[in-house]
Amino acid sequence: xxxxxxxxxxxKHVGEEITIKGWLYNIRSSGKLMFPQLRDGSGIIQGVxxxxxxxxxxxxxxxxLTQESALIVKGTPRADERAPGxxxxxxxxxxxxxxxHDYPIxxxxxxxxxxxxxxxxxxxxxxxxxxxKVRAEIIRAVxxxxxxxxxxxxxxxxxxxxxxxxxxxxxxxxxxxxxxAYLTQSGQLYNEATAMAFGKVYCFGPTFRAEKSKTRRHLTxxxxxxxxxxxxxxxxxMELAENFITFIVQRVLERRKxxxxxxxxxxxxxxxxxxxxxxxxxxxxxxxxKEGGLAFxxxxxxxAPDETFLSEKYDKPLxxxxxxxxxxxxxxxxxxxxxxxxxxxxxxxxxxxxEIIGGGQRMVSLDKLRExxxxxxxxxxxxxxYLDLRKYGSVPHSGFGMGIERCVTWLxxxxxxxxxxxxxxxxxxxxx
Amino acid sequence: xxxxxxxxxxxKHVGEEITIKGWLYNIRSSGKLMFPQLRDGSGIIQGVxxxxxxxxxxxxxxxxLTQESALIVKGTPRADERAPGxxxxxxxxxxxxxxxHDYPIxxxxxxxxxxxxxxxxxxxxxxxxxxxKVRAEIIRAVxxxxxxxxxxxxxxxxxxxxxxxxxxxxxxxxxxxxxxAYLTQSGQLYNEATAMAFGKVYCFGPTFRAEKSKTRRHLTxxxxxxxxxxxxxxxxxMELAENFITFIVQRVLERRKxxxxxxxxxxxxxxxxxxxxxxxxxxxxxxxxKEGGLAFxxxxxxxAPDETFLSEKYDKPLxxxxxxxxxxxxxxxxxxxxxxxxxxxxxxxxxxxxEIIGGGQRMVSLDKLRExxxxxxxxxxxxxxYLDLRKYGSVPHSGFGMGIERCVTWLxxxxxxxxxxxxxxxxxxxxx
Numbered sequence: 040x041x042x043x044x045x046x047x048x049x050x051k052h053v054g055e056e057i058t059i060k061g062w063l064y065n066i067r068s069s070g071k072l073m074f075p076q077l078r079d080g081s082g083i084i085q086g087v088x089x090x091x092x093x094x095x096x097x098x099x100x101x102x103x104l105t106q107e108s109a110l111i112v113k114g115t116p117r118a119d120e121r122a123p124g125x126x127x128x129x130x131x132x133x134x135x136x137x138x139x140h141d142y143p144i145x146x147x148x149x150x151x152x153x154x155x156x157x158x159x160x161x162x163x164x165x166x167x168x169x170x171x172k173v174r175a176e177i178i179r180a181v182x183x184x185x186x187x188x189x190x191x192x193x194x195x196x197x198x199x200x201x202x203x204x205x206x207x208x209x210x211x212x213x214x215x216x217x218x219x220a221y222l223t224q225s226g227q228l229y230n231e232a233t234a235m236a237f238g239k240v241y242c243f244g245p246t247f248r249a250e251k252s253k254t255r256r257h258l259t260x261x262x263x264x265x266x267x268x269x270x271x272x273x274x275x276x277m278e279l280a281e282n283f284i285t286f287i288v289q290r291v292l293e294r295r296k297x298x299x300x301x302x303x304x305x306x307x308x309x310x311x312x313x314x315x316x317x318x319x320x321x322x323x324x325x326x327x328x329k330e331g332g333l334a335f336x337x338x339x340x341x342x343a344p345d346e347t348f349l350s351e352k353y354d355k356p357l358x359x360x361x362x363x364x365x366x367x368x369x370x371x372x373x374x375x376x377x378x379x380x381x382x383x384x385x386x387x388x389x390x391x392x393x394e395i396i397g398g399g400q401r402m403v404s405l406d407k408l409r410e411x412x413x414x415x416x417x418x419x420x421x422x423x424x425y426l427d428l429r430k431y432g433s434v435p436h437s438g439f440g441m442g443i444e445r446c447v448t449w450l451x452x453x454x455x456x457x458x459x460x461x462x463x464x465x466x467x468x469x470x471x
Numbered sequence: 472x473x474x475x476x477x478x479x480x481x482x483k484h485v486g487e488e489i490t491i492k493g494w495l496y497n498i499r500s501s502g503k504l505m506f507p508q509l510r511d512g513s514g515i516i517q518g519v520x521x522x523x524x525x526x527x528x529x530x531x532x533x534x535x536l537t538q539e540s541a542l543i544v545k546g547t548p549r550a551d552e553r554a555p556g557x558x559x560x561x562x563x564x565x566x567x568x569x570x571x572h573d574y575p576i577x578x579x580x581x582x583x584x585x586x587x588x589x590x591x592x593x594x595x596x597x598x599x600x601x602x603x604k605v606r607a608e609i610i611r612a613v614x615x616x617x618x619x620x621x622x623x624x625x626x627x628x629x630x631x632x633x634x635x636x637x638x639x640x641x642x643x644x645x646x647x648x649x650x651x652a653y654l655t656q657s658g659q660l661y662n663e664a665t666a667m668a669f670g671k672v673y674c675f676g677p678t679f680r681a682e683k684s685k686t687r688r689h690l691t692x693x694x695x696x697x698x699x700x701x702x703x704x705x706x707x708x709m710e711l712a713e714n715f716i717t718f719i720v721q722r723v724l725e726r727r728k729x730x731x732x733x734x735x736x737x738x739x740x741x742x743x744x745x746x747x748x749x750x751x752x753x754x755x756x757x758x759x760x761k762e763g764g765l766a767f768x769x770x771x772x773x774x775a776p777d778e779t780f781l782s783e784k785y786d787k788p789l790x791x792x793x794x795x796x797x798x799x800x801x802x803x804x805x806x807x808x809x810x811x812x813x814x815x816x817x818x819x820x821x822x823x824x825x826e827i828i829g830g831g832q833r834m835v836s837l838d839k840l841r842e843x844x845x846x847x848x849x850x851x852x853x854x855x856x857y858l859d860l861r862k863y864g865s866v867p868h869s870g871f872g873m874g875i876e877r878c879v880t881w882l883x884x885x886x887x888x889x890x891x892x893x894x895x896x897x898x899x900x901x902x903x
Contacts, residue, residue, distance in 0.1 A: 234512075236600060
């Protein structure tokens with residue numbers, strides 16, 4: 040704020056005396072010199088404190104500083120090739136705002152449960168900071184991509200009266216007067232209504248799955264972006280999806296190079312991402328899996344080992360299309376070539392990161408959709424408004440959904456999805 | 472999609488034969504001429520169908536078209552000053568995709584409950600379409616404002632273990648193994664953690680209040696944007712807020728003029744919005760209310776009539792600051808000039824639209840914060856992680872929150888907040 044220069048801006052202030060407001064990240068001393076590393080959220084800079092250049096009282100105060108103590112530091116930045124970030128600060132004054140208590144996160148190794156319990160502090164660490172900067176960049180790229188292509192953002196509701204895809208993994212919530220509400224798993228059905236009103240739409244918000252699985256890919260609360268387009272076919276959205284993913288990857292490579300370096304990400308794997316992505320028909324995928332000796336039954340969904348086997352054969356995201364209708368949601372349009380298949384697509388990230396996008400073409404016929412709802416034992420009354428969309432100007436339409444946290448996991452090249460959101464929610468994790 | 476021109480782009484295709492994919496908005500005929508109005512989500516264009524220019528079968532099909540029937544129309548756009556939007560389409564071919572059933576929303580008047588029950592279709596109406604285009608524009612402006620000023624988007628969790636501000640208006644949700652989760656009312660406390668890690672942050676997502684009030688300003692589910700800045704004071708965020716509101720208003724005026732015209736918004740009232748906004752100390756507000764003869768007790772919160780009385784005296788948003796501590800949340804920093812007051816601000820929209828922003832400076836002292844938590848009868852154990860922020864590098868920090876739907880209501884100049892979100896959730900409204 041006023042009178043404050045952020046560390047990310049020091050290059051513009053070389054040779055001037057500036058004020059940095061932040062926290063002590065680290066400090067070492069050597070005789071009449073101290074080297075405090077300061078962070079202010081925008082970056083980290085190393086300061087040089089020379090005893091003879093500052094008042095004695097300041098020198099004494101600095102000697103007792105602990106990690107994460109709050110400081111307002113005056114000094115003059117100077118270019119230094121050896122310094123991380125390229126600049127050092129010749130410190131002229133230090134005002135101690137607060138001396139931190141014994142900071143619990145130290146350079147030594149901590150267990151993951153300890154770090155997750157201290158998530159509110161762990162976020163200050165360089166690695167977590169970098170991951171969340173990549174996350175924010177991805178989210179901005181997502182919104183720019185759709186906004187710049189004239190998609191209208193239409194937020195879909197979190198409270199829903201009925202399930203979109205089955206009821207076993209829904210969170211139930213008390214509404215008013217003994218009514219129950221369920222937390223959304225997908226904005227899909229609502230997107231179809233807004234697509235008929237706006238042509239091209241997307242929703243982007245938190246979604247919820249009450250899965251009792253504890254894997255490195257699952258959160259109970261995660262963010263999903265879902266575009267939907269009236270008059271679009273499966274092929275249209277496959278093309279859209281490959282351009283979309285490429286756009287995001289390029290944006291992160293352009294703007295978050297420093298963070299990817301902190302994360303030791305092999306960016307050559309990302310630089311390679313460009314359209315066209317390989318397209319693999321489900322039938323061909325099934326053949327490859329059989330030939331590869333995997334225990335895969337034709338007609339079933341792909342399991343994690345199947346996805347890994349297939350995606351390892353490519354260095355780009357793989358689009359597997361036309362899954363059997365029974366393994367997909369009730370609203371998928373059947374493939375006219377083979378009615379047992381659906382006009383659906385899953386996109387598998389490279390390097391074993393698994394499915395990041397699922398989508399397809401939606402069923403257009405009122406009668407067929409009613410049959411499907413009955414076959415899936417879903418109550419038709421819950422879908423009356425959705426069926427209206429097939430009565431009043433039903434047109435072919437398609438879309439997809441991408442989970443943000445899986446995308447962040449892939450682009451950062453990390454192991455576990457829990458680090459990709461500021462405050463992850465999982466099976467046994469509701470705090471902080 | 473491919474081979475399709477959107478109505479918003481016809482100006483680039485004058486004289487060319489193009490294909491429009493959409494729905495019938497309206498039709499009238501006169502002898503050998505028909506004038507179908509087409510909408511495709513991007514706009515509305517009037518077509519001219521001249522019997523002698525098209526096959527007999529197409530003419531017959533067109534005669535039976537109903538409102539909201541799905542059509543693919545070929546034709547040549549031509550500039551016409553009298554036409555709404557400035558262009559007409561000389562139709563050369565019409566392909567009927569689906570003849571709509573008897574469309575329930577007609578030009579006649581419908582009751583609000585009927586329209587809300589048909590929200591999934593009502594969205595197609597010109598007025599609702601315009602409101603939601605303004606909403607999407609505001610949301611983009613919000614994100615651009617903060618992203619371009621180096622704020623880091625840090626999504627805060629929806630599932631929370633404890634209440635941020637009291638527990639009476641919380642939605643309770645079954646988590647796992649008999650554990651309860653509460654849906655967030657504000658990202659505030661989490662923002663304070665991320666602000667200490669990133670310096671300048673914002674969160675922007677749905678928030679929930681289980682208020683049993685049925686007013687034109689309340690939704691149970693609404694979107695809120697909340698910036699938070701380390702080392703910022705109340706004055707810093709007041710200045711930020713006035714620049715923020717001005718930015719949003721300007722953006723909507725620039726890009727959504729057509730929609731504001733549909734809504735018959737008096738834009739002169741918006742063109743006037745520019746910094747500085749009037750600042751009114753709570754004590755002065757209290758005096759004005761007393762002199763104005765309102766039944767207002769010093770020390771209390773402002774009621775809706777008080778807000779209306781005050782904001783009517785200004786033609787810009789009014790910033791009322793330094794409310795009594797007891798009417799504000801426990802984490803507000805006391806005013807050093809008068810410890811009974813808090814470093815808080817509410818911003819009241821003009822034209823009687825009431826509070827759109829609430830914010831302030833947060834308490835920095837660990838001991839005082841503990842006292843406040845006890846005074847408010849809140850369980851300290853629920854706030855252990857929040858108190859950590861005062862142990863490890865506590866600094867002055869400030870922020871605010873703005874409810875998107877109230878902002879949309881004001882900018883659109885409409886009566887009720889229920890029209891400002893695609894699928895509103897209210898006391899007796901959980902469907903569609």
